[in-house]
Amino acid sequence: MGEPRKKVLVVDDDRDDLKMISMILEPEGYEIITAENGAEALEKVESEAPDLILLDVMMPELDGFAACAKLKASPHSKGIPVVLLTGVAKQITKTRYPIDGVLRAEAEEYLEKPVDPEELLKVVAGYLK
Amino acid sequence: MTITRKVNCWEVLSCEHGPGCPEPCPAALDVTSTGVNGGLNAGRICWTVPGTICGGELQGDFVDKQEVCLNCPFFQQVRGEEGTAFRFVKLAQGLRDAESLHARITQVESLMGIHDQLRARFNLDAVIAEITRQARLLTQAQRSLVLVLRGKPPRLHGEFMLRGNMVQVDIPVDETSAVGYAALRNKVVNVKDAYRAAAADDDAPFNRTFDDACECRTDSLLAVPVCDSDNRVLGVITAANSAKGSFSQDDQWFMERYAVEVALALEKARLLQEAVAAGRMASISESLASLSHFLKDVAHALMGSSYIIRRGIERGRMDDIKSAWEILDRHVKRLAQLCKDVLTYDPERPDEICPGDLNETVAEAVSLLQEEARTRAIKLGTDLGPGLAQWRHSKRGIYQCVVNLVVNAFDACLPGGGHVTVTTERCGEDAAIRVADDGRGMDEETREQVLEVFRTGDKTRGSGIGLPTVVDVMERCGGRLEIESEPGKGSTFSILLPESP
Numbered sequence: 001m002g003e004p005r006k007k008v009l010v011v012d013d014d015r016d017d018l019k020m021i022s023m024i025l026e027p028e029g030y031e032i033i034t035a036e037n038g039a040e041a042l043e044k045v046e047s048e049a050p051d052l053i054l055l056d057v058m059m060p061e062l063d064g065f066a067a068c069a070k071l072k073a074s075p076h077s078k079g080i081p082v083v084l085l086t087g088v089a090k091q092i093t094k095t096r097y098p099i100d101g102v103l104r105a106e107a108e109e110y111l112e113k114p115v116d117p118e119e120l121l122k123v124v125a126g127y128l129k
Numbered sequence: 130m131t132i133t134r135k136v137n138c139w140e141v142l143s144c145e146h147g148p149g150c151p152e153p154c155p156a157a158l159d160v161t162s163t164g165v166n167g168g169l170n171a172g173r174i175c176w177t178v179p180g181t182i183c184g185g186e187l188q189g190d191f192v193d194k195q196e197v198c199l200n201c202p203f204f205q206q207v208r209g210e211e212g213t214a215f216r217f218v219k220l221a222q223g224l225r226d227a228e229s230l231h232a233r234i235t236q237v238e239s240l241m242g243i244h245d246q247l248r249a250r251f252n253l254d255a256v257i258a259e260i261t262r263q264a265r266l267l268t269q270a271q272r273s274l275v276l277v278l279r280g281k282p283p284r285l286h287g288e289f290m291l292r293g294n295m296v297q298v299d300i301p302v303d304e305t306s307a308v309g310y311a312a313l314r315n316k317v318v319n320v321k322d323a324y325r326a327a328a329a330d331d332d333a334p335f336n337r338t339f340d341d342a343c344e345c346r347t348d349s350l351l352a353v354p355v356c357d358s359d360n361r362v363l364g365v366i367t368a369a370n371s372a373k374g375s376f377s378q379d380d381q382w383f384m385e386r387y388a389v390e391v392a393l394a395l396e397k398a399r400l401l402q403e404a405v406a407a408g409r410m411a412s413i414s415e416s417l418a419s420l421s422h423f424l425k426d427v428a429h430a431l432m433g434s435s436y437i438i439r440r441g442i443e444r445g446r447m448d449d450i451k452s453a454w455e456i457l458d459r460h461v462k463r464l465a466q467l468c469k470d471v472l473t474y475d476p477e478r479p480d481e482i483c484p485g486d487l488n489e490t491v492a493e494a495v496s497l498l499q500e501e502a503r504t505r506a507i508k509l510g511t512d513l514g515p516g517l518a519q520w521r522h523s524k525r526g527i528y529q530c531v532v533n534l535v536v537n538a539f540d541a542c543l544p545g546g547g548h549v550t551v552t553t554e555r556c557g558e559d560a561a562i563r564v565a566d567d568g569r570g571m572d573e574e575t576r577e578q579v580l581e582v583f584r585t586g587d588k589t590r591g592s593g594i595g596l597p598t599v600v601d602v603m604e605r606c607g608g609r610l611e612i613e614s615e616p617g618k619g620s621t622f623s624i625l626l627p628e629s630p
Contacts, residue, residue, distance in 0.1 A: 016430060016456045016459065016460075017429070017430065017433075019452060019456065020430065020433040020434055020437065020453065020456055021433065023437045023449050023452060023453060024433060024436060024437060027440065027444065027446065027449070058496075058499065063499075065503070113425045113426070113428075113429040114425055114428035114429035114430075114431075114432050114433075115429055115432070115433070116432060117432060117433055117436035117437075118436070
């Protein structure tokens, strides 16, 4: 047996997107866990302890930014790298989203949609070496 | 039987220039007017007397002082007391009979009526048509026409009925015609005997082209420029062929008042057009934002699924290929539908009111504004209730309403951010869409002003806050708006849509 497979938590409210990203990553040897909203994602982080989180920004209820801010605020999960998938340009995302008046979307990486699958794999592999 | 003595102007206005005073006013001396409106001398028809000394100030002639007189409380008092017997002008002032006197009174009323019409619901064509009709009746003219400056270089354009056919005229702004001259010089032109004046090569710039083209003969013509508040000429109002022979100073004065009403109508139309254009621009930029988001979504799915298919073929993973193919197929169809929507999209075409998922419409509008909410640190949420899947509504209209109300709610939020929530629910016979914010809120007066926009349908007011669109849509859908608000506690705008508009 080799080392255990790395766990990736994919969070997206669109089931097509969820399925697609899972299908891109799974054959490369990652274990995929999914969540359909921010709140569910927080629960899965707690129970599954993933190695990496792919977070979609546009979600109802707790969106990607808010979920990311919560993850980074908790000592339990702040070490898990977060990759945000967003439809808006990076610079806008980085500079203009305040939470409680403070700019705090401290994700490790931003990937702008449409995401190139090859690039996604490269980024994921980079964090899970 | 009670006999009430009728008071004269000098008694009501406590004037020191009444009859018997050291410096009597001309109204107090005009014995020929005794009995008119029941007064002594011109005591109850003082507005027609030149050079009166009202309030110690020497007044001008009939034309000069009309504006002051029409607003004078004494004038209003006499008019009220005399009712239908009221005489606005004396017979001796050149008007032939009592009938035309009554016509005059009616015209004063009509001026006031037009003014009221301008303040309420608005339709430029209807107002202009009414003004020209009144102007024609008033001056006893056979024809009357409003010509509006348009194009570059500007020319005077107008439309009128000639022997049952709509005729369009287009006249250059120059000195070759009376109306062109009036527009060019910003001057009233009163041509008394057109053909003789033209033959005598008089100053009056009468031009026979119009008559030749329309197969008519204009003997007298009155052309009054229509100016905006900065005294720029917007057009010309004309009357042709007076039944009296020619147009009098009175006619001219009234036409100038009508010209002011025309100017107000044109100005109002312009403001309205600007508001509509602004609304359209806003909806175009909204569409672009939502289109770009949609395309990113579709491209994301296409790139992902085609990668999976390619890799599936390389590695022989048939299940992956099948799943990805389904996703690819769905998004290609979405893209095809979008192309169809774009091609058939016509902003001029009225949106159909038909049964559909009201929540879906509301959710689409809200999702468009999520990005904007984020940049403003506002939490935008929805709470969509059941029982609205087949609600009759105008999709585009409700979409626009929600966008407008949500943007207003954003604006009402304090600079540090806030919460905006859009909810839908069944509310008795209606479906309710509520947009609530926890922003500044409105006081009673502001709330009333906003509701007033709805009651009067006056779309020129409050155009800065997108309400005209909402007014329009509510008119089409037979819906209504309710507002709850308190200063410091935020506002809730509710749209109530009946099931069968």
